[in-house]
Amino acid sequence: MVSTSDESGQWLLVDYLTRDQPGLLSIGGANYHGASLRKNLTPLGRELLVDRIRVVAETGTTIDDVVTYRDQDYRVVVCPALAPTSGIPVAVQAVYFPANAVIPERPLAGTVEWIISDTGRIDTAWNDDLFGIYEVDRHGASPTGDMNQWVSQLIAPEDRARMKVTIDAAIRSGNAQRYLVPYRVVTRYGSEDPGVRNLEVCGRVFPLPEQGVKVLRAITREVAEVTQSPVTPGFGDFQSSSLLRAVFDLSEDQVLAAVDTSCWQVFMTSKSWDEHDLQMPRFGYMPHVIYPGEFRIFREVVEAADPSYSDVISMLRRDGSYVPYRVFASGGTNAGEGEPDPYVMIKMLQASTN
The missing domain is CATH 3.30.450.20 (PAS domain)
Known part of the structure; x- marks a missing residue:
């Protein structure tokens, strides 16, 4: 993990899938898996970012300020990652840096929204960043018809069982608990030059019984490596999935x-x-x-x-x-x-x- 002794110039990603349970997902290349935002920031970071991140999560509007702190001018940029169908802010990205410096490139923050009916039908939508992560051109709301097609076509074979079991368990439970799944995907699917990326998805499922549906919202980001151990206990049998993949390979x-x-x-x-x-x-x-x-x-x-x-x-x-x-x-x-x-x-x- 990179040190947070000075997070200046590093983009933060904060999960706001539920307003009362935000969680820090990453600072630069370091993974925090939903940890406390305030506890993992320096005093300067807390001063410049915490309140602005909360406002952006509540309003869905971008903040771009120049702030003076102890005689130093900083530019602070905080922007929402919106659910593609409802437009609800599900995550916030934020960065601060010396006001005279060039803004660091913003990493892609993919969001997905599934509307799951009682009949089992799932309407899926991706935001532009998620298409960018998979390196495919936008065609409609998403490049796949449903979750199973996404699993079977775009997720690397060794991680399909892990993802399938976890997502299905989350949908069945419908308890809005955060799940985090590291996995690999096939990028540039259908091209002559496909690739592979390491990702991690953070998601929650929200029951809406009065509408006869459940809504799954999730945030996807690229990570340095895919860990073999589960990040979120209670969603899926990761060890069995790994053993199953080994049996299949043999x-x-x-x-x-x-x-x-x-x-x-x-x-x-x-x-x-x-x-x-x-x-x-x-x-x-x-x-x-x-x-x-x-x-x-x-x-x-x-x-x-x-x-x-x-x-x-x-x-x-x-x-x-x-x-x-x-x-x-x-x-x-x-x-x-x-x-x-x-x-x-x-x-x-x-x-x-x-």
Whole structure:
């Protein structure tokens, strides 16, 4: 972490997803994971920034002042990061520096807003900074149709389970607790020169029962590295997710996939999926890669989630042909809830064509 003995010239990012629980996310390149803003600033920083950050969080308007402190002139810039649909300030960025210096470049602060209906429909919107972080041109409100497509296309394979499990747990709980997830993403998706970035997302889910929806709002920023340990305990089983990824990576003869049965989308596949030359499901939807009329067979196996029960379906290959696979499935229950877990692991073994 960089020293905060003098935070001058370093942009701060403060989480204001809830007004009464602000949290310091970063100062320059140092991560603070929602710590106290006041306690982590120098006396000068507290004098110049704390009150201005609060005003910007309340009003959503930018402050750009020149302030004299102990015979030194400082320029103070404080700006809101707004939720893309509601326009609510969800974070504040702030910096101060000598008034005669050039303003430091502002780091991107991506914001996302999901409107989650009781039917399971999710309307997603990104701000311009989030498009910039992913290095994709703006096309509509967001570059993906829903959360599962975002997970399966834009999140690096090793972090898909971590993100999927955490987000779903937050939506189910709906208790407005802050969650923080470090993860990697694919940038410039769909181009001939894709890249990878280390990010961390800070989010909360707010129930609005009178409107029949929940609202997820989140702030995304680039970080130096992705930690393997959970930042926020209680949201998702990070260790199991890591072990699951390891099992998937070691799979060779068999094809593995994790399926969310609430929407029949794949959110993680083994490397052997590519090695078997199987077509990736469009938007993650399994019906797109199963021979027409055989999805019912697949669904019965997966819903049974009994490893002793299997059946044969035909899977679509990249060349347009279909190949038979014997499908096995295994699932569990949500810890402490006694309800069927929507996540089911499937194993597919190529079947004889004789």
